[in-house]
Amino acid sequence: MRETDVVIIGGGHNGLVCAFYLARTGLKVTVLERREVVGGAAVTEEFHPGFRNSTASYTVSLLNPKVIREMDLGRHGLKVVERRMSNFLPLNGRDYLCVGGGRTKQEVAKFSAPDAERLDAYGERLDRIADVLRELVLATPPNVVEGSFVDAIPELLKSVSIGNKLSKLDTTGRRDLLALFSQSAGDWLDGWFESDPIKAAYGFDGVVGAFASPYTPGTAYVLLHHVFGEVNGNKGAWGHAIGGMGAITQAMARACAEQGVEIVTGQGVREVLVKQGRAVGVATEAGDVIMADRVVSNIHPRLLFQKLVDPALLPADFNERMQRYRSGSGTFRMNVALSELPKFACHPDAGDHLTAGIIIAPSLAYMERAYIDARLTGWSKQPIVEMLIPSTLDDTLAPPGQHVASLFCQHVQPELSDGRSWDQHRDEVADLMIDTVDAMAPGFKASVVGRLALTPLDLERRFGLVGGDIFHGQLTLDQLFSARPTLGHGAYRAPIPGLYLCGSGTHPGGGVTGAPGHNAAREILRDGKR
Numbered sequence: 001m002r003e004t005d006v007v008i009i010g011g012g013h014n015g016l017v018c019a020f021y022l023a024r025t026g027l028k029v030t031v032l033e034r035r036e037v038v039g040g041a042a043v044t045e046e047f048h049p050g051f052r053n054s055t056a057s058y059t060v061s062l063l064n065p066k067v068i069r070e071m072d073l074g075r076h077g078l079k080v081v082e083r084r085m086s087n088f089l090p091l092n093g094r095d096y097l098c099v100g101g102g103r104t105k106q107e108v109a110k111f112s113a114p115d116a117e118r119l120d121a122y123g124e125r126l127d128r129i130a131d132v133l134r135e136l137v138l139a140t141p142p143n144v145v146e147g148s149f150v151d152a153i154p155e156l157l158k159s160v161s162i163g164n165k166l167s168k169l170d171t172t173g174r175r176d177l178l179a180l181f182s183q184s185a186g187d188w189l190d191g192w193f194e195s196d197p198i199k200a201a202y203g204f205d206g207v208v209g210a211f212a213s214p215y216t217p218g219t220a221y222v223l224l225h226h227v228f229g230e231v232n233g234n235k236g237a238w239g240h241a242i243g244g245m246g247a248i249t250q251a252m253a254r255a256c257a258e259q260g261v262e263i264v265t266g267q268g269v270r271e272v273l274v275k276q277g278r279a280v281g282v283a284t285e286a287g288d289v290i291m292a293d294r295v296v297s298n299i300h301p302r303l304l305f306q307k308l309v310d311p312a313l314l315p316a317d318f319n320e321r322m323q324r325y326r327s328g329s330g331t332f333r334m335n336v337a338l339s340e341l342p343k344f345a346c347h348p349d350a351g352d353h354l355t356a357g358i359i360i361a362p363s364l365a366y367m368e369r370a371y372i373d374a375r376l377t378g379w380s381k382q383p384i385v386e387m388l389i390p391s392t393l394d395d396t397l398a399p400p401g402q403h404v405a406s407l408f409c410q411h412v413q414p415e416l417s418d419g420r421s422w423d424q425h426r427d428e429v430a431d432l433m434i435d436t437v438d439a440m441a442p443g444f445k446a447s448v449v450g451r452l453a454l455t456p457l458d459l460e461r462r463f464g465l466v467g468g469d470i471f472h473g474q475l476t477l478d479q480l481f482s483a484r485p486t487l488g489h490g491a492y493r494a495p496i497p498g499l500y501l502c503g504s505g506t507h508p509g510g511g512v513t514g515a516p517g518h519n520a521a522r523e524i525l526r527d528g529k530r
């Protein structure tokens with residue numbers, strides 16, 4: 001039996017961020033990670049001899065600047081570079097749309113002059129809402145409390161402070177905010193633009209990680225969730241961490257080590273130990289016991305409350321809510337090793353477009369069909385594929401002259417219907433994804449010399465993402481802000497005193513942000529002072 005001040009279950013990036021902030025105050029912190037490597041879904045691994053790539057998350061923008069600064073991630077080796085172009089959409093064998101790199105207006109004008117004219121206003125209006133969201137990212141949501149008015153006072157004060165932030169918006173801004181929180185991405189974009197390609201480019205963000213059509217209400221928020229980030233001060237931009245996403249978490253691990261955090265890999269936690277109603281430590285899968293004043297969970301809320309905590313210790317209504325907590329993405333994730341760069345039929349030359357997020361999905365209607373097909377049959381026969389070729393920006397990932405690409409593919413059922421298992425269909429669907437790219441870039445298939453394919457089931461097994469949910473639970477209104485993971489526990493505290501949550505299943509949700517870890521540490525320290 002060992003003792004520590006704080007034990008953190010899971011060494012994902014949020015667990016590391018939380019550990020850093022706690023250890024910085026002098027607390028003795030131990031992080032227990034089940035895998036042999038820290039980083040969770042932000043990790044770089046070799047998937048084919050000589051070829052390394054980010055295994056799950058693959059592009060950076062949402063990582064909070066305050067976290068980067070305070071953990072001094074630059075000094076610990078993190079370097080993020082911007083893509084030279086944001087997005088490239090091959091539409092068919094002839095046409096394409098480029099977004100970013102100073103070309104968006106002239107590119108959109110190829111399809112619609114009025115759409116090109118509306119771009120600036122769209123960007124400004126979305127930015128104003130994203131700015132409000134940015135201010136809320138590091139705030140603890142007001143918690144819904146039962147009991148006396150005195151208990152409610154601090155939460156009311158938080159609500160007032162949030163109300164003040166929202167009151168900075170004029171009526172147009174408030175209307176936009178309401179639309180973005182309630183509408184579908186499709187309805188929102190149809191209100192702005194008439195041509196398909198730009199709606200597809202922006203609408204892709206509305207379905208990333210969601211098992212949803214772009215016309216499903218609530219997807220406008222998913223779109224908004226993807227624009228509140230920045231790269232090196234450039235708002236809304238997406239970039240690449242040299243060395244892949246694992247470079248972020250390796251830098252975090254170094255920052256933690258400097259503060260004296262003990263990180264133990266290959267140590268899964270089997271149980272949260274509770275004594276007289278209070279969390280007092282954990283038991284590991286290997287049978288070790290680590291006693292701690294506070295237990296913090298970086299893992300998916302359903303894994304914590306349904307596997308590691310005895311349900312008899314939790315209120316019945318809380319168990320029921322956790323049972324209903326929706327978790328599942330329509331995501332199929334691949335890495336491919338390439339002998340050469342792809343040549344798109346519509347844009348065969350090499351160029352900045354190969355550094356972009358290459359989106360194969362020419363319209364919102366295509367995305368909707370992909371969702372409906374997957375919903376009905378298991379996976380879409382004409383899937384949405386975003387391909388990134390990070391080796392165009394980073395020569396540490398592949399042997400000279402060769403490349404690696406991330407394929408982020410949708411839609412597939414999180415859990416296959418009709419009793420089928422993803423274990424039986426992995427290769428078939430992986431072939432389909434490669435064929436989908438090959439249809440736009442003939443020769444791509446022949447250039448693939450190695451591959452890794454992760455179905456939703458694989459994402460769950462490897463990373464503990466229930467239903468392959470890339471965000472630790474869907475980003476729907478009933479699972480956001482004060483209601484993440486559930487109303488009454490939206491402030492990083494579990495129903496058991498001494499047990500806290502610091503992962504993506506808390507506000508502000510998924511993405512490599514560091515925000516849940518940062519905010520949870522603040523709440524834990526506040527309780528310590530009390």
Ligand SMILES: Cc1cc2nc3c(=O)[nH]c(=O)nc-3n(C[C@H](O)[C@H](O)[C@H](O)COP(=O)(O)OP(=O)(O)OC[C@H]3O[C@@H](n4cnc5c(N)ncnc54)[C@H](O)[C@@H]3O)c2cc1C
Pocket residue numbers: 009010011012013014015032033034035038039040041042055056057058059060061062063267268269270298299300303331333459462463464465469470471472502503504505509510511512513
């Ligand atoms: C395919 C995919 C693509 C994505 N793309 C992007 C992207 O491009 N950009 C972006 O910003 N975000 C992206 N995301 C989302 C982002 O990666 C996640 O939201 C984020 O990494 C989650 O971080 P976390 O620290 O909250 O949890 P996790 O990274 O899930 O970490 C939890 C950790 O807990 C460990 N664990 C689980 N059970 C136990 C146990 N019993 N004992 C000990 N340890 C345990 C796990 O092994 C894991 O290391 C993507 C996610 C996926 C899956």
